[in-house]
Structures are given as C-alpha cells and as structure tokens.
Amino acid sequence: MKILVCISKTPDTTSKIAFKEGNTKFEENGVQWIINPYDEWYALVRAIELKEKDASAVLHLITVGGADCDPIIRKSLALGGDEAIRVNAESSDSFYIASQIAEVAKQGGYDLIFTGKETIDYNGSSIGGMVAELLNMPYVSLATKFELAGTTATIDREIEGGEEVCEVTLPVVVSCQKGVAEQRIPNMRGIMAARTKPLKVVEPAAVEALTNIVSFELPAPKAGVKLVAADNVAELVRLLHEEAKAI
Amino acid sequence: MSVLIFIDHADSHIKKGSFEALTYGADVAKQSGIGAEGLLLGTVNDDLASLGKYGISKVQQVSDEGLNNFDAEVYAKAIEEAVKATGATIIIFSQNQTGKAVAPRVAAGLKAGLASGAITLPDTSNGFVVKKPVFSGKAFANVNISSAIKVISLSPNSYKVNTGEGTATVNQLNISIAAPSVKITAVHKVSGEVPLTEADIVVSGGRGLKGPENWGMIEDLAHTLHAATACSRPVSDSDWRPHHEHVGQTGIQIAPNLYIAIGISGAIQHLAGVNRSKTIVVINKDPEAPFFKAADYGIVGDAFEIVPRLTEEIKKLNNA
Ligand SMILES: Cc1cc2nc3c(=O)[nH]c(=O)nc-3n(C[C@H](O)[C@H](O)[C@H](O)COP(=O)(O)OP(=O)(O)OC[C@H]3O[C@@H](n4cnc5c(N)ncnc54)[C@H](O)[C@@H]3O)c2cc1C
Numbered sequence: 001m002k003i004l005v006c007i008s009k010t011p012d013t014t015s016k017i018a019f020k021e022g023n024t025k026f027e028e029n030g031v032q033w034i035i036n037p038y039d040e041w042y043a044l045v046r047a048i049e050l051k052e053k054d055a056s057a058v059l060h061l062i063t064v065g066g067a068d069c070d071p072i073i074r075k076s077l078a079l080g081g082d083e084a085i086r087v088n089a090e091s092s093d094s095f096y097i098a099s100q101i102a103e104v105a106k107q108g109g110y111d112l113i114f115t116g117k118e119t120i121d122y123n124g125s126s127i128g129g130m131v132a133e134l135l136n137m138p139y140v141s142l143a144t145k146f147e148l149a150g151t152t153a154t155i156d157r158e159i160e161g162g163e164e165v166c167e168v169t170l171p172v173v174v175s176c177q178k179g180v181a182e183q184r185i186p187n188m189r190g191i192m193a194a195r196t197k198p199l200k201v202v203e204p205a206a207v208e209a210l211t212n213i214v215s216f217e218l219p220a221p222k223a224g225v226k227l228v229a230a231d232n233v234a235e236l237v238r239l240l241h242e243e244a245k246a247i
Numbered sequence: 248m249s250v251l252i253f254i255d256h257a258d259s260h261i262k263k264g265s266f267e268a269l270t271y272g273a274d275v276a277k278q279s280g281i282g283a284e285g286l287l288l289g290t291v292n293d294d295l296a297s298l299g300k301y302g303i304s305k306v307q308q309v310s311d312e313g314l315n316n317f318d319a320e321v322y323a324k325a326i327e328e329a330v331k332a333t334g335a336t337i338i339i340f341s342q343n344q345t346g347k348a349v350a351p352r353v354a355a356g357l358k359a360g361l362a363s364g365a366i367t368l369p370d371t372s373n374g375f376v377v378k379k380p381v382f383s384g385k386a387f388a389n390v391n392i393s394s395a396i397k398v399i400s401l402s403p404n405s406y407k408v409n410t411g412e413g414t415a416t417v418n419q420l421n422i423s424i425a426a427p428s429v430k431i432t433a434v435h436k437v438s439g440e441v442p443l444t445e446a447d448i449v450v451s452g453g454r455g456l457k458g459p460e461n462w463g464m465i466e467d468l469a470h471t472l473h474a475a476t477a478c479s480r481p482v483s484d485s486d487w488r489p490h491h492e493h494v495g496q497t498g499i500q501i502a503p504n505l506y507i508a509i510g511i512s513g514a515i516q517h518l519a520g521v522n523r524s525k526t527i528v529v530i531n532k533d534p535e536a537p538f539f540k541a542a543d544y545g546i547v548g549d550a551f552e553i554v555p556r557l558t559e560e561i562k563k564l565n566n567a
Contacts, residue, residue, distance in 0.1 A: 013496050013516045017385040037497045094363075098355060117347075120383050120496055124363045125342075129319065129351030138428040139319045141348040144490060154432075158491060159344050160257060161442030164317075165433040172429075178483070178490045178498065210360030210394040214376055217387040219522065225529070225539050230548030236528070237560040239544060246505040246526040247448070247472060247561065 001057045001170075004110040005047045005081070006101055006131075008036040008091075009065060009072040010121045019216040026121075026216070035072050038116025038177060040079070045181035046146055047114050048080035058082055062104055064089055064097045070199065077194035078186035084197065089204035092212070094122075098130030099207040105135055111151070111170040117142050117177040125175070132173035140172060144179030250276040250283040251335035252303065253326060255345045259292040263445050264341030264403045266301060271406045272339040273302025274368055275399075279337075285415065286329050288322060289314035299415035301408070306417045307333060311424045317345065318427035323352035328422045330357060330396070342400035343444060350400040360392035366405040383496040383519040403444055404502045405523075443492065446475035448505045449524070451494060453479040453517075455510020455531065455550060459487035464554045465509065471561045477501070479511050495520035510550045513538025530554065 011017075012032040020027045035044075044061070051057040061076050061084040063069050073084045087100040105113060113135075115128040125141075132139035144163060145156035151170045156163045158177070186194075228236045240247045252272035254265045269285060276283035284305040285298055295306045309325055326349065330338060338353060340346035342364045354361035365377040366387075374391040377399060381388045392399075443449065450469040452462060462476075469476045476492060483493035494501055496519035506524035510531065511517060518541050521527070529542040532549050539545050546553055 011382070013519075017382045019386070041497075094351070094361060095355060095358075098351075122381050122388070123379075123383060123500070124351075124361075125347045126351035126354070126361055126363050129323075129348060130355035132320065133323060133352040133355040137320075139348060139352065140429060141319065142344055157344075159434070159436075160262065160445060161440060162434065162436035163491070164431050164435070166429050166431045168429045178493060210354075210358070211362060211390050211392050214374070214389045214391050216381070217378075217389070219385075219387070222541060222543065225542040225545045227539075227545050227547065230546055230553060233546070233553060233556040234560050234563075236544060236546060236557065237564055240505070240526070240528070241564060244505070244526040244543065247564070 001054060001112065002108060002110045003047045003050060003057060003059045003112045003114065004105055004108060005039065005044050005059065005061050006113070006115040006127060007039050007044070007061050007063045007073065007076050008116070008119045009033050009063065009069045010036040010119050013037070013120065017218070023215045023217065033072060035076055036116050036119045038118060040076065041183040042176035042178065042180040043114035043116050044076060044079055044081070045184050046176060049181060050148060051080065060085060060108065062087070062101055064091045064100045066090060073199055074194050075186070077197045078190040079184055080190070082197065084199045086199060086201050087204050088201050093209040094124045094126040094130060095211070096207050096209040098127050098134060100204050101127065102131050102134035103205045104202065105131065113137070113171075113173040115173070115175045117175045128173050128175035135173070138168050138172045140166060140168060141175045143174050143176050146174060146176070146180050248281045248336045249333060250281060250337045250339060251330060251333055252283065252285045252339045253346070253349070254285045254287040254298070254306070255341060255343065256287070256289065256291045259290070261291055261293050262341070262343065264343045264346075266408045267403065267406045268339050268341040268401050269298060269301035269303055270409045271368070271401050275337060275339065277302070278368060279371065284333060284335070286326065288325055295417045296414045299413035300410040302411065302413065303415050306415045307420045308417055309420050309422050309424070313424050313427065316427055316431055318429040319348040319352055320429070321425050321427045322349045323356055325422050325424060326353050327356045329420055332420060332422070336396055338396070338398045340398070340400040342402050346400045350398055354398040357396050357398070358394060359396035359398045360394040361398045361400070362390045362392055363400045364402040365399045366402050369399075380523060384500055384522050385519050402502065404447075404504070441473060441475040443475040443477055443499060443501060446503050448472045448474035449477050449501060449503045450474045450507045450509070451477035451479070451511060451521070452482060452488070452509050453511030454481050461551070462488065464551070464558070468507070468554055468558045468561070471558050471565065479517055508538055509554060511538060512536050513541060
C-alpha cells in the first residue's frame with residue numbers, strides 16, 4: 001500500500017496577522033511557521049498509524065513551496081514517513097497547488113491520499129477535492145474516523161448535525177479533521193532519523209493559476225463591550241432584544 | 248451565459264444554506280444582467296416551483312434516485328454535465344459540508360477558478376473580485392477569479408435570504424449518472440439539536456464550567472433560544488463535549504447572529520473561529536478575560552448564577 005500525505009506550512013496559531021505593500025502581501029516578518037494543524041495532527045498521524053500496522057506500507061509526504069518549507073517537511077518526517085517530495089514552486093492558488101500534487105500522485109500510484117480538512121491560513125478546504133477530481137478518484141471530505149480492512153476503507157464524515165458512515169474501495173482521497181487521530185509529539189529518534197530521510201525536490205508542471213489575491217483587509221475593530229451588572233440580567237436580555245435585535 | 252446555483256438537500260428537504268445561495272446567485276445574475284437557475288440533484292418533498300421567490304427563473308432537476316446517496320465524484324460529474332447543458336458561466340454553492348466536498352471537484356473538472364467561503368457579491372469594476380475570510384477569520388482577502396467559468400462557494404450565515412414574488416419552471420435534465428463508489432452505510436444525527444453550522448444563535452461553554460455534569464444549564468439556555476451548543480477546544484479534548492462542537496481556528500468556524508460565550512477565556516485561536524458572529528455576549532468571572540475585548544455585551548460574574556437567570560429572563564421575553 002502506498003500513502004501520500006499533503007503537508008502545508010502555515011503561520012503559528014498565535015501569529016499576529018498583518019499585511020504589507022499596500023495590503024497586498026502577508027507580513028511574514030516575525031511569524032513562526034508550523035505544519036498546518038489538520039495535516040499534522042490528523043492526516044499525518046493517521047497515515048503513520050496505518051504504516052505501523054502494515055510494515056509493507058510506504059508513506060510519502062508532499063508539499064508545494066519554496067526551500068523555506070524544508071524545515072516544516074523535516075519536522076513532518078520526524079513524526080514519520082519514508083520520504084518527502086517538495087514541488088519547488090511558490091504556492092499560489094488552490095488549483096495550481098492541487099494540479100502539482102496530482103501530477104506527482106499520477107506517477108506515484110498511491111492507494112490513499114490524505115489532506116487536512118483545510119489550511120488555517122487560506123481556509124480553502126479545496127485541495128483534496130481538486131486532487132481527487134484531477135485523478136478521477138473518489139473523495140471523502142471532513143473525515144472524523146478512518147478504518148482500513150484490506151482495500152476497504154470505512155470512514156465517518158461530518159454532515160450537518162451529525163455524521164455519516166461510508167465505505168469505499170481504495171484508491172481514495174480523504175480530508176481529515178479531529179477524531180481521525182490524536183496529536184503526537186516527535187521524539188529524539190524521529191528527529192535524528194528525519195535528517196537522513198530523502199527529500200526530493202521536483203520542478204513544477206506548467207499550470208496556470210485561476211485565481212489571485214488582490215488585497216487583504218483586517219476586520220473593523222469592535223466598538224467596545226457594554227458591561228451589564230451581574231444582578232441585572234434582565235437588562236442584558238432587553239439590550240439583546242431591543243438594541244442588537246439578536247433575540 | 249447564466250448563473251447556476253446548486254440546491255443542496257438532506258432528508259428530502261432543501262437546506263437553509265441553499266436559500267442563501269439562491270438569493271446570492273440571483274443577485275450575482277442581476278448584477279451581470281444574466282439569468283439565474285437552480286440545480287437539484289435527486290428528489291425532495293419541497294415545492295420546486297416556489298423557489299422562484301428567491302429570484303431564479305428555472306430549476307433544473309436530475310431526478311435520479313441514485314443521487315439521494317451522496318458521492319462527491321458522482322455529484323461533481325452531474326454538475327459539470329449540467330453546466331455544459333445550460334451554458335452556465337458562474338456556479339454557486341453553499342460552503343457547507345456538501346459544498347466543501349463538491350465545489351472544488353467541479354472547479355477542477357471545469358478548469359474554473361474557485362473562491363471558497365465568499366461573503367460578498369463580486370466586485371466587477373476591475374475583474375471579478377469576492378471577499379472571503381482568511382487566517383480563520385483574523386483577516387479577509389479579496390480574491391479575483393480570472394478563468395472564463397467561475398465557481399463561488401458562499402460562507403453560511405453571510406448573505407441575507409431575500410424573497411419576492413415569482414415562480415420557477417422546473418425542467419428535467421437528462422444526464423446519465425454513474426454508480427457511486429462511496430456507499431453510505433449509516434447516518435448518525437444528533438436528534439433534537441440545531442446543527443451548529445446552520446444555527447442563528449450559538450451558546451458555547453468553556454473550561455470555566457468545571458465539568459461535563461454542568462452542561463445542563465447550557466443546554467437549557469440553548470433550548471430556550473432555539474440555539475446550537477458549542478464549546479472551546481479543551482472542553483472537547485477532555486471529552487466533556489463531542490468533537491463536532493469544538494469551535495475555533497482548529498475546529499469549526501461559525502458566523503451566527505448571536506454567540507454567547509460562557510466560561511471561555513477568549514484565546515486567539517478560539518476568537519479566530521467565532522469573531523465573525525454579528526453579536527457576541529461574554530459571561531466570565533474574570534474582568535480581565537481577553538474575550539471582553541472582542542465582545543459587544545458582557546457580564547462579569549459567576550456563570551453558575553448568571554446562566555439560569557438568563558434562561559429565566561429569556562423565557563419571560565418569549566412569553567411576553
Ligand atoms: C495550535 C493551537 C490551536 C488551538 N485551537 C483552538 C480552537 O480551535 N478553539 C479553542 O477554543 N481553543 C483552541 N486552542 C486553545 C486555546 O489556546 C485556549 O487554550 C482555549 O481556547 C481555552 O479554553 P477555555 O477558554 O475554555 O479555557 P480557559 O482558558 O481555562 O478559560 C476558562 C475561563 O473560564 C472563566 N471561568 C472560570 N470559572 C468561571 C465561572 N464560575 N463563571 C464564569 N467564568 C468562569 C475563567 O475566568 C477563564 O477565563 C488552540 C491552542 C493551540 C496551541
């Protein structure tokens with residue numbers, strides 16, 4: 001079995017978000033970078049668990065980005081995986097990124113492709129679906145549980161107000177979220193091993209991006225909180241009803 | 248050239264997010280002076296002609312029973328066929344669970360640019376630009392779609408449903424449907440609860456509530472308000488509440504009309520998922536809790552005293 005996990009580099013969750021060059025670019029100065037939490041905690045860890053159960057399984061990681069992504073890829077390899085592939089391109093829109101991943105995946109012949117449910121920077125929730133379409137593979141999104149028996153995957157996926165259980169025969173693309181696995185901390189052995197694991201750098205396929213970000217905005221600041229005394233809950237209800245018209 | 252709006256359904260009924268998408272799609276069409284049509288895959292018990300009141304002239308339906316079993320691949324192929332059959336150039340989805348599964352597939356299949364989670368009508372003065380939240384709600388990006396065919400998925404609770412006069416004609420589309428490769432074997436719905444992603448009002452609890460045994464008062468308040476319940480990450484990590492209630496940067500991002508945060512400190516990762524709520528109320532015993540800075544209304548005090556009182560006062564209002 002061959003598994004491919006898509007990894008993205010995102011700003012740390014505590015990062016202060018700011019923009020530069022007339023609000024057209026993200027201010028990277030002072031930003032700490034992490035593995036996108038959904039990719040790391042759920043997609044990657046579940047793939048590692050599958051490999052731990054099946055010694056013959058091969059686990060590859062892929063990212064689309066410049067050399068600045070290498071520390072993130074090494075960190076991912078420290079958790080697990082046999083080798084990593086970096087498509088050497090500035091990641092632009094989701095179609096561009098998905099096309100690069102699909103190109104590599106076509107040659108790799110993967111049975112299982114995992115992504116996180118979204119990245120915490122651009123929140124597109126679109127790479128998994130696009131990769132699946134480009135490869136003509138089934139897609140199960142927003143998975144909260146993933147089990148494998150032979151070539152049959154049983155997956156719980158989020159729906160409005162609940163979950164549905166579905167069955168699919170490999171190959172399949174799955175986007176992962178909470179419930180699929182538990183976060184792991186890399187150990188010293190993993191970190192040492194990651195240093196010598198292969199990181200292949202491949203050049204991008206010629207693909208045109210279909211969208212571009214024109215500018216960024218920060219939310220308007222709140223006007224300030226109106227405090228109501230703890231013994232005057234009726235006043236809060238009046239404000240919510242008459243002023244905010246929220247109830 | 249027309250706008251095609253995907254109409255999503257579950258349990259034989261059209262979902263709320265689709266009414267927002269229909270209104271939005273009809274407005275996009277009006278703006279560009281083109282027609283708007285809906286697309287329904289499968290069958291529902293609702294009256295399709297009445298969807299004209301959202302501003303669309305036609306509902307295209309593919310009444311294949313097989314489509315009542317959701318498979319993103321089969322759906323995407325059917326939508327791509329429908330786009331070709333109708334000559335649509337702009338395709339609209341609600342960015343709900345179905346939209347997240349299908350819109351990217353359709354976009355890639357049609358080589359169409361995708362703006363996911365849009366919250367505004369396109370600005371066509373210089374390109375085709377929609378605004379969407381990024382960095383999990385900490386900022387917004389204005390995204391230009393440059394391809395000939397465009398796909399927009401509309402963030403739930405971001406566009407006001409509008410109804411007027413009008414009926415739609417219903418047209419049966421003849422599209423052959425492939426057998427699904429994903430088989431749904433069971434559905435677990437949390438009965439009696441308002442789905443979090445569709446809720447107008449959300450009551451949310453944090454670690455300040457001390458333990459799962461104290462959620463009765465949260466559920467009472469939510470019930471009185473017809474609200475959904477949510478929680479902070481440590482609460483779901485400790486299994487006090489189910490995973491699907493976890494909101495924030497690494498959970499679900501929501502934008503209800505009213506968000507009531509009880510015993511939640513307001514960490515940056517929590518705020519990221521909820522700060523697009525129209526009105527935020529914070530109940531916290533610590534006057535220094537960071538959440539007050541992001542709130543519209545607040546009470547400094549003990550949740551165990553305040554929440555039951557709040558429920559009583561809202562009952563009085565409901566009965567007035
Ligand atoms: C990578 C990463 C991602 C994260 N993602 C998320 C996320 O998506 N969502 C999320 O929520 N968190 C997330 N977190 C965690 C976040 O940083 C906070 O730790 C978490 O939100 C705190 O939860 P809390 O407010 O419930 O608990 P606490 O911070 O412990 O706050 C409890 C609050 O309750 C108040 N309180 C106590 N007793 C009472 C009482 N009797 N009455 C009224 N108030 C009372 C206290 O004053 C305090 O403000 C993330 C963290 C990291 C590092």
